[in-house]
Amino acid sequence: MSSAPVDTPDYARRMLIAQLRLIHDMLSGASFSTLLLSCFMAWALRDIGLAIWLWLFSQTALKCAEIVAMRQPIDDAALQRHPRRYLTRLIAGQSVHALGWASLIWITAHYGTLTHFTLSLLVLGGLLGASVTTYAPHLGVFSAYVGVYAMMGVVTFLSLKLPPDSSPFLRYAPIEILFYCGAIWLNARACDRWHRQMIELGFVNAQLADDLRQEVARTAIAHQSAVDANNAKSRFLAAASHDLRQPIHALGLFLALLRRSKLTQDQQAMLTDAQSALTASSGMLDTLLDFSRAEAGVIRPHIAPCRVQDVFNDLEDTLAIEADAAGLVYRASECPAVIATDANLLRIILSNLVTNALRYTRQGGVLVGSRRRGDQLVIEVWDTGIGIPPERWDDIFEEFYQLGNPERDRNKGLGLGLSISRRLADLIGGRITLASRPGRGSVFRLSLPGAAPHDAPQTLAAVAALPPLAVPARPRRILILDDDDDICRAMAGLLRQDGYVVDIANTIAQMEACARLAPPDLLVCDFRLRDHETGLEALRRLRAMRGADLPALMVTGDTHPDRLIEASREGVALLHKPIRFEVFVQAVSQMLRR
Known part of the structure; x- marks a missing residue:
């Protein structure tokens, strides 16, 4: 059931404490009902006379004392310090209660009739069977309880000195009582094993819960450390x-x-x-x-219809010169699409993607194109650069991460462009993906939601100038x-x-x-x-x-x-x-x- 060390003194001590707590809780609910049963038996056996009323007086005193004791919360500190001492007191106290009930056998056998005797055996047999639920969490307590019944039964019948022609029911009663007590004890032992398994499972669950709390605490500390490190950065x-x-x-x-x-x-x-x-x-x-x-x-995006071609033209005006200076070819295909987005943020995203492509391309060039996929417009930035190994595709979107720049050449930037582009793409509802082959080049794809053609804005030339x-x-x-x-x-x-x-x-x-x-x-x-x-x-x-x-x-x-x-x-x-x-x-x- 568990990997818990069951052969250690600490484990045995924890098991005993849990067993004693279960019995205490059971007794708290059973004491009052057994007091009522004592009153019923005294009424049913009232013909016996003074002996039964003395018995009821002693039972009432015992049960009232038990009710008062059980209503008090268990002394947790004392139980933790001395569980064995608490067990000894429990066995002694319940043995006294068992002796009080078992004395009915003696009283009815010596002062009552066969009917009185039979009734007492039936009631005590039922009470002994019910006690399995109460005392089974610890087999030692139940053994003491049932042992008192068996002893009182045998002693009672031996003291009667029955003649040979007496009823077989009476002659064989001691054997019947011993067999019954033995069967009940076997049943209690099975219940004891079940309770121990449940308690052990509780230990495992408690340990798992404690481990989970510690892991959550460690995760919280790690998260706070990450937040502090990010704030420090x-x-x-x-x-x-x-x-x-x-x-x-x-x-x-x-x-x-x-x-x-x-x-x-x-x-x-x-x-x-x-x-x-x-x-x-x-x-x-x-x-x-x-x-x-x-x-x-x-940054709060301002979503409005935007001509993608206008953005392409702006990029060409600013980046084509950089491509020419590096001896590279820069081309942008015609794109008549109109999409709903923030044009300024789109320029920053594409500018970072194109600049990154130019930076890592030695020969060939960069191509910017677009295509529609359903209700999405996909803008693609192709290059014939050095390419990116598949295991580095996620890394390049991290802050300050750069491929092929161990010397931290300032002409190759700071390693923030792709990280910024991905964050800005999230703001405008877009998504950046990558495909690349080392030594052959890469393509970055920016997927954006589309816009209806009639949403086309006025050209930049139509925007009125500020009044003088x-x-x-x-x-x-x-x-x-x-x-x-x-x-x-x-x-x-x-x-x-x-x-x-x-x-x-x-x-x-x-x-x-x-x-x-x-x-x-x-x-x-x-x-x-x-x-x-x-x-x-x-x-x-x-x-x-x-x-x-x-x-x-x-x-x-x-x-x-x-x-x-x-x-x-x-x-x-x-x-x-x-x-x-x-x-x-x-x-x-x-x-x-x-």
Whole structure:
């Protein structure tokens, strides 16, 4: 039944405790009924006289004491410490009760009639049979109980000294009593084995439950450790991204100022090279940002009808140049389909897939195509690259996993593109699958739900331009709050060249002082400030001074998921460093337009 060690002292002790608990529970329910049976027997044998009433008095005292004792909860501490002592007391107490019932044999044999004697044997036989249920959990207790009956029966008949011509029923009664007690004892032994098996099964179940609880606890600890590790990773990424973005953002702004200066041809060439290096660094940081945004769950897809061909055209405009530079062929088949999806997220997904294909293709090229399968549109990205072994198909979608890049070449990315693509695909209801042959190439398939042809949107050329910005009666005043002096100077210099009045502050106190002297029309702030202050705290204070409708633009290098969620909750426009100056100026213009 179980692999539990049944030959150890601890196991025997646990078994005994369980047996004693069962008998205690049985006696708690049987004591009152046996008291009623005692009263019935005294009434039925009332003709015997004083002896039967003395018997009833002693039985009532015993049963009342037992009822009081059984109503008390078992002393668990004493039972755990000394189970053998509890067993001894139980055997002694039940032997006394057995002696009280068995004394009816003596009383009816000496003071009653044959009818009285026969009735007592019948009732005591039934009572002895019923006691199997009560005492069978421990054969030792039942043996003591039935032994008292057998002894009293034999002693009673020996004391009668029956003549040879007496009734055979009386002469052979001792043998009949012994046979009956023996048969009952054999039945009790079988019940004892059954109870032991059930108790042992209970031990096994308890052990399994305990093992399960421990496994659940270990799983919970492992899960919490994984969550903590993931949070630590997110914090590290956010901190590293912020610290790297600050100088890169300042460098981009200074390069923008330099580009507006008069430069020689050689200087222009060097500026172009510097801008290319900056763009590569910004691209890697943007990949980290996409990863953090996907983790944060702040990306909300905007599902609308989308022309797939428009997305293909955008990809070709940006990635065909990269393919030509690598000596590869890039082709995209015509796709007239219109699907219901988020066009921006679809561009990011396909851009990551195509960029990944170009990165691992040495010769040949990349083909982007599509086909319909039922109500699904499947977009396929084929390449003639190095291929992926089947055992690595799941691994490549893990964060920071890269094939064939042990030297961590920055030109091969960070290993986040496919992980981001799969997460974004889930957001828009899509699914990415892979088929590949090492040395022959790979195909990534993006399955998306379709849309009806009449849902076709207007072409991009039909989108109306923003209305021109009315010339204000006075120059717009912008308050810049950032703890980096280089960034403040660069942003202020560029904005002033565009005709804005700019004030600079490094702390919230300086910001409030500037706002009291000259109320700003727009706040441009970082999230992380000095002395653990934040841009959101600064915005709340400034809006308390200037009104809740004061527009704000947060330009930050902090990409931690919590920061993204907080900014979204406050309704603050959010840009992440480093950012191209043209995008920054456009965002400032839009915020002031509102």
